[in-house]
Amino acid sequence: MSLWQKLKEWHKKRYKKRIEKMEKQGKCPECRGTGYQISAMEAMYSALYDCSGCNGSGLFTDWENLKKASKENK
Numbered sequence: 001m002s003l004w005q006k007l008k009e010w011h012k013k014r015y016k017k018r019i020e021k022m023e024k025q026g027k028c029p030e031c032r033g034t035g036y037q038i039s040a041m042e043a044m045y046s047a048l049y050d051c052s053g054c055n056g057s058g059l060f061t062d063w064e065n066l067k068k069a070s071k072e073n074k
């Protein structure tokens with residue numbers, strides 16, 4: 001296994017762990033339950049956006065449903 005593959009595996013595991021943790025807490029993994037996102041660029045203007053993962057609800061169930069819906073559309 002190459003180093004790059006190992007790194008990718010590591011990231012995948014970490015991501016999965018985070019999802020599981022957020023699921024237990026019932027929070028959207030993308031915004032950690034806050035319902036909004038802030039990007040590095042936009043942080044300069046203190047602009048907050050509704051989280052695209054959960055539509056701003058911050059709930060894990062909404063995030064999961066939206067993820068499923070986007071997969072079905074593709």
Ligand SMILES: [Zn+2]
Binds near residue numbers: 032035056059
């Ligand atoms: Zn969210």
